[in-house]
Structures are given as C-alpha cells and as structure tokens.
Amino acid sequence: MSSRLPLVSRVLTALAAVLLLGTFAFPLWRIELEAPQYPEGIGMLIRIHTVDGIKPNDLQNINGLNHYIGMKAIEPDAIPELRFMPWIVGGLVAAGLAAALVGRRGALVAWLGALGVAGIAGLVDFWKWGYDYGHDLDPHAIIRIPDMAYQPPLIGSKQLLNFTAHSWPDLGGVLAGLACALAVVALVVAWRRERRVAVATVAGVLALAGCAPAVPRAIAYGREACAECRMVAGDPRFGAELVTAKGKLYVFDSIECLAAYTLARGGDARGRWVTDYEHPGTLVPVDSARFRRLAGPAGSPMGRGLAATRRGVNRAAEEMAWSDVLALLRDEGLAGGASHAH
Amino acid sequence: MRIEALLLAFAVAQPALAQPANAQPATVVVSPDGPVRTIAEGVRRAAPGGRVLVRRGTYREPTVVVDRPLTLEGEGWPTLDGEGARELLRVTADRVTVRGLRFANVGRSYTEDRAALRVVRASGCNIAGNRFDDAFYGVYLAEVTDCRVTGNRLVAHATSEAASGNGIHLWSSRDVLVADNDVRGHRDGIYFEFVRHGRVERNVSAGNLRYGLHFMYSDSSRYLANTFRANGAGVAVMYTRQVEMRGNRFEAARGASAYGLLLKEIGDPVLADNAFSDNTVALMADGATRLVVEGNRFARNGWAVQLQANTQDARFAGNDFLANTFDVATNARDAGATFAANYYDGYRGYDLDRDGRGDVPHRPVRLFSLLVANHEPSLVLLRSFFVDLMDAAERVIPALTPETIADARPAMRPHGAGPRGALAR
Numbered sequence: 001m002s003s004r005l006p007l008v009s010r011v012l013t014a015l016a017a018v019l020l021l022g023t024f025a026f027p028l029w030r031i032e033l034e035a036p037q038y039p040e041g042i043g044m045l046i047r048i049h050t051v052d053g054i055k056p057n058d059l060q061n062i063n064g065l066n067h068y069i070g071m072k073a074i075e076p077d078a079i080p081e082l083r084f085m086p087w088i089v090g091g092l093v094a095a096g097l098a099a100a101l102v103g104r105r106g107a108l109v110a111w112l113g114a115l116g117v118a119g120i121a122g123l124v125d126f127w128k129w130g131y132d133y134g135h136d137l138d139p140h141a142i143i144r145i146p147d148m149a150y151q152p153p154l155i156g157s158k159q160l161l162n163f164t165a166h167s168w169p170d171l172g173g174v175l176a177g178l179a180c181a182l183a184v185v186a187l188v189v190a191w192r193r194e195r196r197v198a199v200a201t202v203a204g205v206l207a208l209a210g211c212a213p214a215v216p217r218a219i220a221y222g223r224e225a226c227a228e229c230r231m232v233a234g235d236p237r238f239g240a241e242l243v244t245a246k247g248k249l250y251v252f253d254s255i256e257c258l259a260a261y262t263l264a265r266g267g268d269a270r271g272r273w274v275t276d277y278e279h280p281g282t283l284v285p286v287d288s289a290r291f292r293r294l295a296g297p298a299g300s301p302m303g304r305g306l307a308a309t310r311r312g313v314n315r316a317a318e319e320m321a322w323s324d325v326l327a328l329l330r331d332e333g334l335a336g337g338a339s340h341a342h
Numbered sequence: 343m344r345i346e347a348l349l350l351a352f353a354v355a356q357p358a359l360a361q362p363a364n365a366q367p368a369t370v371v372v373s374p375d376g377p378v379r380t381i382a383e384g385v386r387r388a389a390p391g392g393r394v395l396v397r398r399g400t401y402r403e404p405t406v407v408v409d410r411p412l413t414l415e416g417e418g419w420p421t422l423d424g425e426g427a428r429e430l431l432r433v434t435a436d437r438v439t440v441r442g443l444r445f446a447n448v449g450r451s452y453t454e455d456r457a458a459l460r461v462v463r464a465s466g467c468n469i470a471g472n473r474f475d476d477a478f479y480g481v482y483l484a485e486v487t488d489c490r491v492t493g494n495r496l497v498a499h500a501t502s503e504a505a506s507g508n509g510i511h512l513w514s515s516r517d518v519l520v521a522d523n524d525v526r527g528h529r530d531g532i533y534f535e536f537v538r539h540g541r542v543e544r545n546v547s548a549g550n551l552r553y554g555l556h557f558m559y560s561d562s563s564r565y566l567a568n569t570f571r572a573n574g575a576g577v578a579v580m581y582t583r584q585v586e587m588r589g590n591r592f593e594a595a596r597g598a599s600a601y602g603l604l605l606k607e608i609g610d611p612v613l614a615d616n617a618f619s620d621n622t623v624a625l626m627a628d629g630a631t632r633l634v635v636e637g638n639r640f641a642r643n644g645w646a647v648q649l650q651a652n653t654q655d656a657r658f659a660g661n662d663f664l665a666n667t668f669d670v671a672t673n674a675r676d677a678g679a680t681f682a683a684n685y686y687d688g689y690r691g692y693d694l695d696r697d698g699r700g701d702v703p704h705r706p707v708r709l710f711s712l713l714v715a716n717h718e719p720s721l722v723l724l725r726s727f728f729v730d731l732m733d734a735a736e737r738v739i740p741a742l743t744p745e746t747i748a749d750a751r752p753a754m755r756p757h758g759a760g761p762r763g764a765l766a767r
Contacts (some may be wrong), residue, residue: 008717015728177730189719222502222551222574225599230606230628232575232599234529234552303535303558334581334607 003105006192010100012186013108017096019182022088022175029126030054030170031152033062035163045125045170049086050076069150069161070141071133081125088118096183105190110332112183119180127154154199160239192228216241216283219251229334231301236280238300238307256302259329272322277307284310286322289310292320302334372420373397381414381422385663390414395642396420396443408433408440412620419473423460424448428759431459432596437466444473445480450505452563457482457577461489469494478509480528487516491523491626495621498527509550527551531573534560543567553578554595565590567761576601576621583609589761601626602643605633613638617647617760624666627653636660641758645711646670654678662759663687663706667724670706670747675706681706681749685756690737699751707743709736 005013025094032043032054042061043054051074053059063073076082092115100109134151139143150160157166217237225232233239234251240258242250245268252258255274262272273283274291290312296303306325320328358577372384372394379449380403384394390410398418403426405579408414412435419442422430426449431440438461445458457479461467464590465487474480474496481491491510508738512753521543526529531547534540534557543566547554554570557563561581567589570577576595580586585608592602602621605611607629617639618624624643627633633656640646646666649656651674659682669686672679683699684706691700710729714721723729736743 008720030594171516181767189717223599225575229580229582230599230604230626232552 001195003190005103005105005108007253009108009186009193010103012182012189013111014097014100016182017093017100019175019179020089020093020096023172024086026172026175027170028173030166030168030175031053032166033163033164043072043166044284048089048172049082050077051082052076063271066133066150068142069148070138071150072136072138074133079129081190091116096179098171105187105194105296108183108187112180112187115180119176123154123311130154165319167303190266200202216243216271217249218281220302223253226251226253226301228252228255228261229302232299235301237277239275239283241271241273241283244268245270254301254304255306255308255325256300256304256329256334258286259306259325260334263326263330274308276310278309284308287340289322291325292321303327304332352410368392369395371395371397372401374399374401385410385412385414391437394702401472405429406431407703408435408438410435413439413441414443415439416444416472419444419445424460426450429456429460432466433459433461433467436585438464439468440472441468441470442472444475445477446475448479450478455479455482455507456509456634457511460484460488465489468492473496474498474509477507477509477528477640479510479511480525482508482511482513483515483518485515485520486512488518489515490519490521492504492519493522494524496523496528498625500527500529506551508556509547512537515540517645519543525550527553529622530554531570533557534563536560538562539562541566545569546571549592550574557582561586564588569593570595572596573600575599576604578604578605578606579608579611580604581609582609585611585767586614587612588614590616591761592618592621592624596620598622600623604628605630608632608633609750612636613656614762616741617641618643623648624637626650627656629653631655633657636756637661637759640664640669641667642666644668648672649679656680657675657682659683660753660757660758660759661685664756668711668714671711671715672707672744672747674744676744676746681747683753684749685753685755685759686749689754691752691753694755698754701751703748703750703753705737705740705743705748707747708733712742729738 027045027047030043030048034041035205042058044051044059044062045054059074064327095114099111099126130151134149152165153167156165157164167305219233221233221236227250231253233251238254240255242258243262252261257276258272272286274286275287276282276284288311291306291308294307299308370378370384370387372378372381378384378387381396381401383402385406385408388394391412393413393415396416398420400421400423402425421444423448424430426447430445430448441457448456448458458474459469460482463485467486467489469491471493474578476498477496480496481494483489487501492524496509506529508530509521509532510523511533516538518537520540521534523545524653525545525547526549530553532542532545532555533552537560538561540560546569548571550573552574553576554573559582561583563585565587569591572594577592580637595602595645600622602618602624604626605628609631611630612634616635619641621643623645624640628650629652631654633653634657638661638718640661641664643666645668646663647670648660649672656679658679661684663684663686665687669688686704686706689700689704691702691704693700710733732761
C-alpha cells in the first residue's frame with residue numbers, strides 16, 4: 001500500500017533533490033598528496049564530469065610523477081563514467097522532485113532506492129579505477145619496487161613511498177550524502193506519521209465497535225504541564241484527564257482547567273476523569289463524581305477550590321454534579337476567580 | 343474602618359507609653375532554664391504591645407498561638423522544633439512582630455497545608471529575619487493586610503512536589519511587602535493567590551521544585567529586583583491585571599514545560615529592565631493583553647520570546663537579544679506585536695546614515711522556528727547547513743515568516759539593557 005506523504009516529507013524530499021544539484025557546482029572528491037618536495041601539496045578534484053588539479057598544473061605534475069612509477073596518465077577524456085554521470089545525477093534530481101510532487105510513499109521509497117544504488121555504484125566504480133591505476137603498472141618504469149601498489153585510499157590517508165595521500169569527499173560529495181540523509185529522514189517522518197494514524201484508526205475502529213473503552217493513565221505530577229493553564233501539575237488531589245474523540249489524551253492540573261477546556265473546545269470526548277480528593281492519584285469518571293468547593297485557602301491549583309469525590313449513596317446538599325461545575329465555569333470563567341478575594 | 347484601627351492601635355499603645363519607668367517589665371524573657379520555659383507561657387504573660395525575648399535553646403511545645411499584639415524576638419537563634427508533627431507558630435492578632443527565630447521540623451502533611459508560621463486574619467504583621475529549615479510551608483499568610491515579610495531565610499530539601507509546600511505563601515491578602523528573603527528548595531518559592539497591592543522586592547528564589555514565583559489573581563502588584571534561578575518550571579504569572587516586573591533576573595529555567603517567565607491570561611503587564619538568561623524559553627506570552635516589554639536583556643536562551651496567537655498588542659522596544667538560539671517564535675502568521683529599536687546580534691543589516699539604527703528591517707522570527715513550532719522533531723536539524731541555507735533564503739526573499747513581526751530600524755549596538763542602577767545587585 002502506498003500512502004500519501006505528509007507535507008514535511010515532501011518538502012524534505014524536494015530539498016534533497018535540490019541539494020543533489022550541488023554536485024554539479026562542487027567537486028565530489030578530493031585527493032591530495034603531501035611530500036617534502038611539494039611544500040604546498042598537490043592534488044586533484046574529481047568532479048561530476050571531469051578530473052582536474054587543485055592548482056592549474058597539478059594534474060600534469062601528478063601524471064609526471066606517476067610516470068616514474070609506471071602508472072598510466074590520468075586522462076579525464078578516457079573515463080567514460082564522467083560523460084554519463086551528469087545525466088544520471090540530473091535524472092535523480094528530476095526523479096526526486098517528481099517524487100515530492102507525486103507525494104506517494106512508494107515514489108519516495110523508489111527514489112531512495114535509486115539514490116542508494118547510484119551512490120554505491122559510484123563508490124565501487126571509483127574504487128575500481130583507483131585499483132586499476134594503482135596496480136596496473138608499466139614493468140619498464142624507472143622506479144620499480146616489487147609488490148608495491150600505489151592505490152590511493154577510498155577514504156582516509158595512506159603513505160605511498162614518500163607521499164602521503166589523503167582522499168576525502170569534497171563539498172559536492174557531502175551534499176550528495178546530505179541529500180540521502182534527508183530522503184531517509186523524509187521517509188522516517190512519513191512512516192512515523194502513518195503509524196500514528198494507524199494507531200488512531202485502529203483505536204477509532206475499536207471505539208466504534210464499543211470494545212475499547214478509553215482509559216486514563218497516571219499523571220506524572222511535577223513533570224507534566226496542564227493543557228489549559230500550562231502550569232506544571234503539582235497537587236495529586238486535583239489532577240484531571242480527558243481523552244478526545246480521536247484518542248488524544250490531555251492532562252489538567254485541576255477540575256477548573258478540565259471544565260474550562262471542555263467549555264472552550266466543545267463536549268466531544270471519549271472520556272473525562274477527575275481525581276478523588278480523598279484518594280489522591282485515583283481518577284474517577286466525571287459522571288460518577290460529586291464536586292464541592294473547599295472553603296478557605298487550602299484551595300485547588302486554580303483557586304476555585306473545586307474538589308471531587310466518588311459518588312456515594314447519599315448526596316450532600318452543597319455537592320454538585322459535573323454539569324453544575326460546567327455551569328459555574330461558564331458563568332465565572334477561569335480568570336473570573338480574581339473577583340473572589342475581596 | 344482604617345481610622346478606627348489606628349485609634350485602637352493608639353489606645354493599646356497608651357498604657358506602655360504612660361509608664362516609661364516600667365517599660366522593662368513589658369519584656370518577658372523565655373529561656374530553657376529560666377522561670378518562663380515555654381514560648382506559649384511567655385506570650386501568655388506578655389501584655390498587649392509588649393515584648394517576648396526568647397533566649398537560645400530548643401523549644402518543643404504545642405503550636406504557639408500569638409493572640410495579642412506583641413514582639414516575639416529571638417536571641418542567639420532559639421529553635422522551635424515541631425518534631426515533624428505540627429505547625430509551630432500561629433498569629434491571629436494584629437501588629438505582631440516575629441524576629442530572629444529558627445523554625446525546624448514542621449513535618450509533612452498531605453491533608454492540611456501545614457506551615458511553620460501562619461498568620462490568619464491579621465493586619466500589621468512583621469516577619470523579619472527568621473530562619474526556616476525544611477519547613478513544609480514556611481510563612482503562610484491568609485487574609486492579612488499591611489504585612490511585611492523581610493529578610494527571612496527559608497531552606498528546604500523537597501524532593502517531590504506532592505510532598506512539599508510553598509516557601510512564602512499568601513492567600514487573599516492586601517498591601518503586603520515581601521522583600522530581601524532567600525527561598526530555596528520548596529515547591530513554589532513565593533506564591534500569591536488573590537493578593538492585591540503586593541510588593542515583592544530583592545528576594546532570591548532558587549532551586550525550588552516548581553516555580554520560583556507563582557501568582558494568580560493578584561492584581562496591581564509590583565516585582566522589583568528579584569532573582570529567580572534554577573527553579574523547576576521557572577516563574578508563572580497567571581490570570582492577573584496590572585503587573586509590573588522591573589529589574590528582575592530570570593535564570594536557568596530549563597525543561598520542556600519550564601519558562602523563565604510564563605505569562606498566562608495577563609492584562610497590561612509591564613516588563614522592564616529584566617535580565618533573562620540561560621532559559622529553555624525565556625518569556626512565554628499566552629493570552630497576554632497590551633504586553634509592554636522594554637529594556638530587557640535576553641541572553642543565551644533557547645527561545646527568547648514565544649508569542650502565542652492569543653497575545654494581543656504586545657510591544658517590544660529597546661531590548662537586547664544576545665546569543666539566543668531563537669529570538670522570537672510564534673504560532674501565528676499575524677501576531678499583533680510591534681518590535682522597535684531592539685538590538686539583535688543576528689541582525690545582518692547596515693547603517694549608512696550612521697544614526698545608530700539599522701537601515702533595513704530585521705525579522706526576528708526565523709523560518710526554521712516556524713517549522714519547529716509545527717513539527718517539533720525537526721529540531722534535530724538545528725545548526726545544520728541546510729537549515730542555515732533555508733534561513734538565508736528566507737532572509738533574502740521572505741515568504742513564510744510573519745510579515746507583521748519586523749523591527750523596521752533595529753539598534754546597531756546593544757543598549758546595555760537589563761537590571762541596572764539601584765536595581766542591579
């Protein structure tokens with residue numbers, strides 16, 4: 001099943017494709033040679049369509065040196081890959097943008113696959129050329145050292161006679177790597193989204209079937225912030241919870257905040273719970289709770305002194321039902337508590 | 343009413359003034375080895391308006407109730423020890439001064455807000471220079487007027503919020519001064535609920551589990567030159583009108599729901615000359631109306647300012663934004679906020695006419711912060727090359743960041759904003 005990609009993934013995919021374009025402007029790889037007789041060093045840059053020296057005459061100098069050990073001259077024109085590589089990368093860029101446009105997960109996976117194959121093939125090819133140059137030596141060379149190979153490293157540094165060869169990706173290569181990473185991130189984001197949607201869907205179906213009652217969970221007092229007032233919930237006598245119709249759970253530090261949230265967002269929820277004041281940490285559904293207002297300063301976190309207990313057989317006169325609490329908050333509002341003091 | 347109270351005060355003071363030669367007997371001395379061995383006994387013997395001097399020693403006795411105007415003064419830090427089981431001192435009379443006492447071992451209670459020192463329905467109390475060690479609630483004032491709480495030191499070692507109380511707790515009170523106190527390790531350091539005309543000055547509230555300062559429904563109060571440092575969730579100011587906060591330091595509030603200063607449903611707040619440093623979010627404005635933020639220093643915060651869409655008519659002027667990861671973030675395309683002449687270290691403009699103000703506008707909301715606001719996990723890309731690229735592109739051709747949040751002529755140099763002069767310490 002190929003599902004739609006979230007916008008974030010599509011933007012990331014497009015960005016990855018655009019980053020690949022950087023390989024046209026910047027070198028993919030850089031090989032530098034260090035030796036006492038070249039205090040400034042010499043080196044070459046492998047670009048998407050050619051190989052050239054870091055400084056104007058570097059490539060000739062390297063070929064001159066290589067001549068002593070019998071290595072073939074590096075002739076960009078003789079490397080056919082350099083002719084069609086721009087087309088491959090160009091195609092990948094176009095395909096990436098297309099995948100972003102199409103916005104299906106399948107397209108992204110396919111593109112990521114192509115990207116990976118192209119990247120690995122490129123590296124293998126690079127290594128093969130390096131091997132070929134380093135091992136296929138002219139037996140009549142001026143300097144011959146039995147069993148000595150001059151293959152430059154793929155990545156890293158290596159001592160070759162009195163030269164130290166460094167081989168590292170250059171900006172173009174880094175951009176290509178970054179593009180791959182972004183594409184992976186895009187896929188991960190999409191996958192996580194989908195899983196969440198899947199969980200919600202399953203939960204929703206189960207809820208419709210009536211066999212998955214929403215359940216509250218313990219509130220992490222001291223760590224979780226109230227969804228209404230942003231305060232960190234701190235008093236386990238007053239915490240409350242709500243699970244929305246879609247299954248998202250919200251934590252509140254007080255009954256007041258649960259009521260205010262309910263009034264502001266409508267009554268659509270799978271369940272609401274308040275803490276039994278006499279049994280801190282125990283959540284009971286609002287419909288099976290009785291509410292009253294505590295007198296004096298031993299108040300609730302939001303100052304209205306609302307506390308809940310489990311509904312008993314006898315109902316005291318001053319006790320309220322959940323609907324009364326909503327009416328109270330509708331009249332006063334959360335901020336209305338300021339009028340309470342004097 | 344007020345005049346009557348004054349007359350009453352005068353009448354009570356009369357006998358003491360009338361007999362100057364006998365002024366000394368007005369002092370009752372309590373000491374572990376003297377004729378008066380308990381503080382309760384000392385209070386009972388003291389005449390209204392008299393003085394009870396408590397000598398060095400440890401006093402273990404039932405809750406002492408001060409029911410007449412007097413001065414209760416300690417010498418050599420006498421200790422009231424609650425043995426983990428009870429409240430220590432309860433003041434129910436007007437004009438009571440408590441000075442130089444050490445309160446220890448109040449003990450926790452899950453059913454009552456047990457306090458070391460509680461003042462109930464009284465006026466003119468003066469709680470000065472006392473020490474509170476591991477109190478549940480420290481100083482608890484309920485329905486008091488014209489009280490002063492100054493120079494006290496409250497140190498607790500609370501480990502869970504549910505098992506701790508507030509350091510200085512005020513409920514339903516008026517005209518109260520809380521100054522020069524040092525509060526550490528409680529649930530909320532200083533807590534105001536239904537307080538009018540409070541002044542909170544030069545206190546240090548640090549390392550409390552939840553908030554350094556927390557107040558709700560407390561209109562027309564001023565907060566000057568306090569330091570709030572490394573409190574679990576910072577400072578929260580909620581459901582209040584006319585708050586003035588000046589010259590305070592909000593430091594090191596770190597965590598997912600921690601704010602240097604959280605404003606929630608606040609009308610006409612003024613924040614001036616404060617320093618916000620090293621917070622996850624320095625200033626969060628959620629439902630603040632006509633917010634004025636002037637001359638503050640925001641340094642090294644994750645987010646210097648977060649504006650929620652329901653914040654109306656905010657004005658930021660003459661502030662310094664220094665080395666914050668994000669200067670301003672908002673979840674609204676059209677946040678009704680004005681920014682004028684602030685200094686931003688991220689400003690890339692120029693000042694050709696050399697008037698000290700940049701010639702091109704600065705948009706303090708980075709594109710990336712919008713992305714993070716909508717999709718939090720993307721925060722992992724922070725400081726990546728590609729995000730810098732994105733921000734640079736947005737700077738050149740603004741397309742997504744709020745048009746309305748722009749500082750037309752930002753300052754070219756920092757203002758040196760923050761606490762200063764008499765307010766700086």
